[in-house]
Amino acid sequence: MSKTQEIKALYKQYVMNTYAPEIALVKGRGTKVWDADGKVYLDFAAGISVLNVGYSHPKVVAAVQAQVAELVHVSNLYFNENQALLAKRLSDLSLHGKCFFCNSGAEANEGLIKLARLWGHEQGKYEVICMKNSFHGRTLATASATGQEKVKKGFEPMPEGFVHAVYNDLDSVKALVTEKTVAVMLETVQGEGGIIPAEPEFMEGVRALCDEKGLLMLCDEIQSGMGRTGKWFAFQNYDVEPDAFSLAKGLGSGYPIGAVVAGPKLSDVFHPGHHASTFGGSPLACAAALATIDVIEQEGLVERAAEKGELLKEGLEDFAERYAHVTGVRGMGLMLGLVLDQEAKPLTKAFAEVGLLAIPTAGNVVRFLPPLTVKDDELEEALDIMEDCLESMHAEAGNDAE
Ligand SMILES: *Cc1c(COP(=O)(O)O)cnc(C)c1O
Numbered sequence: 410m411s412k413t414q415e416i417k418a419l420y421k422q423y424v425m426n427t428y429a430p431e432i433a434l435v436k437g438r439g440t441k442v443w444d445a446d447g448k449v450y451l452d453f454a455a456g457i458s459v460l461n462v463g464y465s466h467p468k469v470v471a472a473v474q475a476q477v478a479e480l481v482h483v484s485n486l487y488f489n490e491n492q493a494l495l496a497k498r499l500s501d502l503s504l505h506g507k508c509f510f511c512n513s514g515a516e517a518n519e520g521l522i523k524l525a526r527l528w529g530h531e532q533g534k535y536e537v538i539c540m541k542n543s544f545h546g547r548t549l550a551t552a553s554a555t556g557q558e559k560v561k562k563g564f565e566p567m568p569e570g571f572v573h574a575v576y577n578d579l580d581s582v583k584a585l586v587t588e589k590t591v592a593v594m595l596e597t598v599q600g601e602g603g604i605i606p607a608e609p610e611f612m613e614g615v616r617a618l619c620d621e622k623g624l625l626m627l628c629d630e631i632q633s634g635m636g637r638t639g640k641w642f643a644f645q646n647y648d649v650e651p652d653a654f655s656l657a658k659g660l661g662s663g664y665p666i667g668a669v670v671a672g673p674k675l676s677d678v679f680h681p682g683h684h685a686s687t688f689g690g691s692p693l694a695c696a697a698a699l700a701t702i703d704v705i706e707q708e709g710l711v712e713r714a715a716e717k718g719e720l721l722k723e724g725l726e727d728f729a730e731r732y733a734h735v736t737g738v739r740g741m742g743l744m745l746g747l748v749l750d751q752e753a754k755p756l757t758k759a760f761a762e763v764g765l766l767a768i769p770t771a772g773n774v775v776r777f778l779p780p781l782t783v784k785d786d787e788l789e790e791a792l793d794i795m796e797d798c799l800e801s802m803h804a805e806a807g808n809d810a811e
Pocket residue numbers: 513514515516518544545546547596600601629630631632657658
């Protein structure tokens with residue numbers, strides 16, 4: 410039995426069956442990961458937009474190792490300087506307000522929703538207008554906020570207070586505004602929904618609507634944040650600022666941390682007793698995030714994501730022109746989706762067999778989220794692998810190569 414088969418058997422017996430993995434990973438460096446049987450992959454999934462600075466970046470490793478040896482955890486009944494320093498860095502980079510720290514994406518969105526509800530409480534406002542096809546997490550409230558039935562099915566009754574408009578359709582948002590509405594919440598680029606960026610007119614329209622009606626605009630930047638789209642946060646690609654946004658995935662380079670980042674309007678809404686987290690913003694989590702931000706700045710990774718994203722996009726667009734089964738390319742920076750006229754899973758499986766990891770999403774979309782440190786030769790190698798696999802797919806479908 411291979412080591413992978415051994416691990417798979419252990420999973421089958423002892424780990425709840427919520428995922429369907431096939432590969433066991435044991436080591437990562439930069440864009441590369443190794444499986445339990447020694448096979449090497451180029452990872453264009455990067456832990457789902459978590460390893461934005463690549464696996465085992467020496468500066469992040471050093472910062473985490475030093476902090477582990479010094480002080481791993483203090484409760485939030487005490488100050489820890491790293492938390493304040495991280496809040497300052499995130500605020501300076503975005504909304505110039507204040508932050509709250511937690512441990513995951515779903516928790517960050519929970520915090521965002523609680524913040525909005527508390528802000529609207531005295532006026533009896535609590536309903537959040539979310540988007541169809543969105544993804545905000547798997548807790549009950551964030552699943553309720555999510556605009557996809559499959560995450561709710563079997564768990565009803567869902568928490569109330571969420572309604573769903575059509576993404577990129579401003580009129581559908583306007584139609585849902587009532588005296589109960591407190592906020593409009595959206596992913597700046599829908600990730601799980603198939604890599605769909607907000608249109609500029611939509612972002613601007615939502616902002617104007619929120620200003621006119623006295624609503625909050627909330628962005629979920631969990632997948633699109635931390636340099637991924639060629640800006641620190643994807644909303645910075647638009648002429649729009651939300652009142653607050655959520656972060657997680659890429660923030661701690663794999664050490665779990667989430668954040669609610671608020672502008673001045675929402676910075677002083679929470680008071681002691683309103684919201685809390687035992688682990689949130691620990692010295693270790695914040696050390697990982699501070700080192701991640703340092704690396705992104707020092708290595709110019711925000712600009713790099715824009716630049717390398719263009720290269721990858723050109724390669725993918727070339728496939729769209731040459732292969733009939735590729736119907737389009739979407740996304741920004743290094744958050745890109747290849748749209749197929751069929752299920753994406755067989756293609757990502759074929760990629761993995763020859764050493765490239767990418768994630769199928771929304772049925773027919775192959776999602777690419779490589780580390781922002783990805784090298785030119787790695788981009789070329791990945792495009793070569795994709796081309797070979799697309800060529801085989803084309804041949805199997807009985808089409809003559811054009
Ligand atoms: C991954 C993700 C979440 C949930 O994050 P978890 O850490 O898995 O709870 C929420 N929103 C978006 C946009 C995401 O991509």
